Amino acid sequence: MIRTTCTLAALLLFAQPVMASERTTYINPLDIDYRYNFEQMNEKISYRTGADPVIVLHKGTYYLFQTLADGYWKSDNLIEWDFVTPSRWPFESIVAPAVISDGETLYIMQSHTRVSSLLKSTDPASGKLDFWVRRTPPVPTAVPEGQEDKIRPDQVQPSPWDPGLFIDDDGKWYMYWGSSNVYPIYGIEMTPEPFAYKGEPKKFIWLQPEKHGWERFGQDHSGTLANGTPIKPFTEGAWMNKVNGKYYLQYGAPGTEYNVYGNGVYVGDNPLGPFTYADYNPVAYKPGGFVEGAGHGSTFQDKYGNYWNTGTPWIGYNWTFERRIDMMPAKFYDDGQMAVSARFADFPQYMPTAKIDDPDALFTGWMLLSYRKTAVASSVQGEFTADRTTDEDPRTFWLAGSAKPGETLTLDLGAAKTVRAIQVNYTDYKSGIYEDRTGIYTEFKLESSLDGKTWTHLADTGEDKRDRPNAYFELPAPVKARYVRYVHGHIAAPNLAISDLRVFGSAEGAAPMKPGGLTVVRDADPRQARISWKPVKGAVGYNVRWGIKPDRLTLTYQKWADEGTAFDLRALTVGVGYYVAVEAFNESGVSVLSQVVKLP
Known part of the structure; x- marks a missing residue:
């Protein structure tokens, strides 16, 4: 097997022919046997779908769980995935599951409204699952059943919907959850066996679309449904990672039904906060190209210590919630910034077999x-x-x-x-x-x-x-x-x-010339900016790249050349300055990055 190193020059060695049995690359959406969904049975329509992915490394094997599948997948290399038919499964199937490994046991918790059974396994590769919890206890201070429209400030959403589980270095367990455009993201300490909540839930994240442009709902953050009806954005898909002593509480927003579904993060020094909004949000964001959407997933480390972020791209033909699964390389910088590389994320990418430093270097150049x-x-x-x-x-x-x-x-x-x-x-x-x-x-x-x-x-x-x-x-x-x-x-x-x-x-020929004439003008509404540049001869498309440091343009919006060379970027945070650049690409390669322009 060819080994990956941290340099792009070494990665290019992968371009040599390999044996037919050796796959070194993957692409988004992931190539798995997405299961048929029957949520529109009243219209006699079914469709393949996948959403809300969790990938966990357990005893040297990766396990992938998702919404409304009749089982899960396993893989040794994050490229080939085999479906596992479980010995038992929740009668209502699984929606937005939380999955975690303590090294010996894999625990599986699905979203539920009031009470539910939860599962576990010491040998998930075999499909043998046992009960972890036969009947979950109610969430402390939850709204009484039937009174959801009478919520008081001291009460919480009446179920752990879209849960995320986290085990800290000291062995303590925590759960985070929430899926609503009314309720926030919650967190609480808990014991796994017996499954019990400790104390009362804490409220952490409410969306602030008036400050955070990327949290606005709708196509390209229009703030409305497709028919023009205004709608409040949704937050969901809580997930926690601890990296270098910092706690990264992640969440999906503003809604899975459009191209701008992404993941954001709040950072704190303790598992139950307080947490601070990260100015560099969103961290996972892919509004352009073939695969659109990157929200609600999980962040995990592979066997070599590389970080990955999974997400939920949008299909939306048969039903607004028809979706797929993606997986993109992530990184935590030395200064604490979290980033997920969506640059060419729906083009072939190398799968590393060693620790890498630059997620963008995984792009094959194909x-x-x-x-x-x-x-x-x-x-x-x-x-x-x-x-x-x-x-x-x-x-x-x-x-x-x-x-x-x-x-x-x-x-x-x-x-x-x-x-x-x-x-x-x-x-x-x-x-x-x-x-x-x-x-x-x-x-x-x-x-x-x-x-x-x-x-x-x-x-x-x-x-x-x-x-x-x-x-x-x-x-x-x-x-x-x-x-x-x-x-x-x-x-x-x-x-x-x-x-x-x-x-x-x-194709034969040269990569495009470096784009010129880049101008960026912040709108009277500081959540958005007008970005334009001069057309590049022969370009097939452009990557508009931006970030909060001139040498760290972590976010990408892909535009096709036939869509023009100007658009409104509506994903900015009030009070935060940015840097913007553009690169062109054609069938032969990618241009040198344009001049980096400051956007105050």
Whole structure:
């Protein structure tokens, strides 16, 4: 196995061909068999979804839990994930779980409204789960059942919804929770066995959208629903990490239904506060590109000591809460700042096998070759044409005339390019209700050609009969190709629909020139600023990068070149100064970063 070092030069060694069995990269959304959700059964619609992820390292194995799955996943390397069918599972399934390991036992706590059973395991790889708690006690000072509309200041939300569990260095246990646009994030000390609350909950985090621009609800923080109705933002997904003696209480905001869902953090010196809002918020934020949204997840360390932050990207076609799972590298700087790298987070990334210092260095440099390229299909239904598979929008898709084997989707990359990886993203379109999971799997193959006539095998799903709604293939060696073709085999759904066939690699030529003419003007509303720059010839897109230090531009908003070179950044905090820069990218690489401009 090739080993990762802390330098970008060493990482570039990964670009050499590897054995077919050795995957060194991953992509977002994660390539797992997302389970079908039936929350719209009254409309006879089902769809694959995942949200609110927790990843825990337990006895050398990673375990991934999420909302409304009928089990969980395990992995040895954070790349390949195998589903585990548990021996028992809550009757109401699991929503926004809290999972923690004390080294010997893995504890699983789902969100619940009043009382619930909780689970644990000393051998989660086998799927054997035992009861941790058969009936949870009520939260102290909770609003009485049926009186939720009569809450007093001394009362708390009547359930530990979206819980997060934390074990401090001294062995004491704590729980944090909250999911509301009325209630705050809470915290309390507790004992695990018997499961009991100690004292009364403390109230920690209320959203302040009047000060924190990124906490405003809606598309690009519009403050409204899609129909223009004003709405208060939501806070949820509490999570705690202790790093270098500091306590990082994280939370998701302002709502999972739009592109700006992110994670913020408050920092304190004690597990129950007081906590101070971090000026560099949000810490995890990805409002642009194919994968949009990064809120409500977990922060964990891998086997090598690297930090990662998981989150919940938004799909939202079948239902507003149709979502996926992402995972992005994180870092805690020596001065205490927490940061999560979303730069090219939906392009292939290397998976480190050693401690790294720079999360941005995990980007492979494999560029997107398929944006707005010509696509043709063997058949089409209605307005759902093949060109929708290259627009980098998970809510638009090609719909084939049938779901029979042999349907094809072909991309013309415009010229011979070096192909390194391919991602196939399915859409659930008028999917039915599935009583039997044995037929729920995807099967297809990928082919390439230089002339559109002679085709060569690239990859296929193989004999593993599992569902892969966001299938990712890292090719064992670079392949020269102008055309890439998807050849359909099987899906469980009655309709074959693909949102995006994404091709990554490199084109001949040079990276774009450095962007010039950058101007940044803070609005009369200091929560937002107008950012503009001069177009760069040949650019496919731009990364607008900003942060609170000129040498630490930790946040990124990806914009496509055909969207223009000006936009309103609405994620700023009142009273905080920023630094802004822009980089351009094309199919050959990434430009030098522009001049860094101060935004007072």
